[in-house]
Amino acid sequence: MSIAKEIAPHLPYLRRFARALSGTQASGDAYVVAMLEALVADPSSFPRGFDPRLGLYHTFLKLWSSVSLNAISTGSAETDRPSAERNLEALTPRPRQAFLLRTVExxxxxxxATIMDISASDAAGLIQAAGQEIAEQVATDVLIIEDEPIIALDIETMVEELGHTVTGVARTHREAIALVAKKRPGLVLADIQLADGSSGLDAVNEILSxxxxxxxxxxxYPERLLTGDRPEPAFLITKPFQPEAVKAAISQALFFDRRAGRKAA
Incomplete structure (x- = not known):
């Protein structure tokens, strides 16, 4: 199969990635076009050792590091752009790449790690660095709804390592509502089945009302949420969880959700 046929299904997603990385669609498309032109000129530059989608993003990031096209103006005012796009530009380049590859793509x-030509541990480190940089921009107060003390402590530690503040840990539906009444959180991390048999899902629905x-x-119990009906949760972590997955979800939820409350300076 030709390179063109192999990569064609993935190009719309690469355009999305390029836009997020560069800040504008015009600039992102300029990078994509430059990469395609380079592949036409030298098809052998496309890596054949792994999946075509990985090869496409790998090739794109090699070009991204070697040329400067993102000075192209779209004519849009800075204030017209979503805040998440403006925030992305504040991240240092390599953590930004790793963060977008993991959370958006x-x-x-x-x-x-394969796409960026680094080790898996280095990739995890870049994503964590992005999370810490994001926390500096969107640090917020976090409510944890979790009835298992050890798990709650682990989650609290991860939240604080990212620079956020835990307003409280609720073990029941009633405790969760009471904590929200005392201090409005900017993010909620919730289990479904709680200590007294109450439902974390019911607590969340009441909070969101x-x-x-x-x-x-x-x-x-992800099957209780992934029913095929809408709405389904945008962010769902299955126990037992990996700390990196929780941290990435926290960063993604806050970074791309402008509803998250910022802490007062």
């Missing part, structure tokens, strides 16, 4: 840590806040579900 959905690559695994190992795939991110009064405030608008991003929610990440961390549960051993």
């Amino acid at each position: 959905g690559f695994s840590i190992e795939e991110v 009064s405030i608008d806040v991003p929610v990440i579900f961390i549960t051993a």
Whole structure:
């Protein structure tokens, strides 16, 4: 199969990645066109050792590092652009690449490492660095709804390592509502099955009836949420979880959700 046929299904997603990376669609498309022109001129430059999608992103990032096209103006005012796009530009380049590959494009840590020509541990480190930089921009107050003390402590530690503040840990539906009444959170991390038999899902639904806040579900029962009906949660972590997955979800939820409340300076 020709390179063109192999990469064609993935080009729309690469355009999305290029836009997020460069800040504008015009600039991102300029990079994509430059990469395609380079491949036409030298097809042998396309790596054949792994999956075509990985090869496409790998080739793109090699070009990204070697040319400067993103000075192209789209004519749009800075204030017209979504805040998440403006925030992305504040991230240092390599963590930004790793963060987008992992959270927007959905690559695994190992795939991110392959695309970026680094080790898996280095890729995880870049994503964590991005999370810390993001926390500096969108640091917020976090409510944890979790009835297992050890798990709650682990989650609290991860939240604080990213620079956020835990407003409280609720073990029941009633405790969760009471904590929200005391201090409005900018993010909720919620289990589904709670200590007294109450439902974390019911607690979240009640919270969302009064405030608008991003929610990440961390549960051993994902089938209770992934029913095929809408709406389904945008952020769902299955227990047992990897700390890196939780941190990435926190960063993604806050970074791309402008509803998240910023902490007062």
